[in-house]
Amino acid sequence: MTRFQDLLAASPNSSPSREQDRASRELPAVVRASRLHWWEPSAPPAGGTAVLLVVAPWSHYDLAMLDVLDESVPGPDRPGEAPPVFVANLERYRSVEELTADIPILESFPFQSPIAALWRDGAFRNVAWGKAGRDLVADALDLPPEAFNEQVIARTPRYSPSPDRTSHVGA
Amino acid sequence: MSTGRAITKINLGGEGEEPSILNQQRRAVLDPGWRGCRKGDTLEQLASQGHDFLICPNTALCIADDSVDLVVTNSVRIDGLVLGEPTVQSSEIRRILASGGEWVHDGVARYTKP
Numbered sequence: 500m501t502r503f504q505d506l507l508a509a510s511p512n513s514s515p516s517r518e519q520d521r522a523s524r525e526l527p528a529v530v531r532a533s534r535l536h537w538w539e540p541s542a543p544p545a546g547g548t549a550v551l552l553v554v555a556p557w558s559h560y561d562l563a564m565l566d567v568l569d570e571s572v573p574g575p576d577r578p579g580e581a582p583p584v585f586v587a588n589l590e591r592y593r594s595v596e597e598l599t600a601d602i603p604i605l606e607s608f609p610f611q612s613p614i615a616a617l618w619r620d621g622a623f624r625n626v627a628w629g630k631a632g633r634d635l636v637a638d639a640l641d642l643p644p645e646a647f648n649e650q651v652i653a654r655t656p657r658y659s660p661s662p663d664r665t666s667h668v669g670a
Numbered sequence: 671m672s673t674g675r676a677i678t679k680i681n682l683g684g685e686g687e688e689p690s691i692l693n694q695q696r697r698a699v700l701d702p703g704w705r706g707c708r709k710g711d712t713l714e715q716l717a718s719q720g721h722d723f724l725i726c727p728n729t730a731l732c733i734a735d736d737s738v739d740l741v742v743t744n745s746v747r748i749d750g751l752v753l754g755e756p757t758v759q760s761s762e763i764r765r766i767l768a769s770g771g772e773w774v775h776d777g778v779a780r781y782t783k784p
Contacts, residue, residue: 507776509780514760515748515775515776515780516749516750516760519748555747557747557750558745559745560707560708560745561745593754598753607703608701610705611705611706612707629707629710630705630706630709652708655745656744656778657687657688658681658740658742658744658774658777659777
């Protein structure tokens with residue numbers, strides 16, 4: 500299933516930036532249709548453990564990660580088997596100060612996405628970004644971090660100079 | 671990085687995920703806290719693996735007009751701002767591409783310069 504990576508599907512007569520704008524707009528609806536949860540800062544989880552992922556909707560790494568998580572986390576018929584995973588859009592934050600206002604334990608500049616934060620009993624307890632952020636969510640969900648990271652990378656498109664790369668759409 | 675060779679292929683925002691292609695990054699890559707997205711490598715680790723980096727702003731690539739045969743971008747925001755910082759600019763891509771040069775974004779050819 501690639502419901503999240505499909506957000507960045509290239510289309511003729513479009514451009515990467517317009518497709519990224521579209522992915523940003525449609526991300527909340529796709530999260531709500533998945534096994535993941537949309538993060539509302541005004542209504543955080545009341546208690547227990549949860550994971551927040553602030554993702555870049557232009558990043559196949561982040562969207563592939565969400566696809567892997569959507570396939571990995573228990574469905575609604577198995578409540579309580581794993582911490583719920585909440586998702587927020589990095590583009591809602593215009594500065595690192597705005598991001599820190601929502602995640603106060605973020606002490607260093609996040610050079611990469613996702614920004615992953617562990618929520619426990621009403622407060623954030625741990626935060627990491629980039630590959631370390633993927634490790635954090637894997638640990639929280641009891642997934643092997645290196646295998647999880649390899650799954651994400653394997654799904655991420657890249658340039659291929661081989662003759663197989665024949666697709667071409669207008670920018 | 672200075673090899674004395676002409677830049678013919680460049681990966682804007684690259685981290686070495688495209689072998690044998692020069693990577694461009696902003697000055698932020700020089701921060702000791704910077705890590706690559708894929709495996710969490712430092713700049714020094716990536717360089718020691720043989721990856722070359724050109725460090726310049728996204729808004730003013732230090733590359734001549736009409737000079738590059740291939741621009742690659744992977745999982746980077748195009749024509750936007752991320753936490754207030756300007757991202758890769760399509761106008762700069764169009765500027766540096768040579769006639770017949772190609773922009774490949776996320777593995778798909780998106781633009782060929784007339």
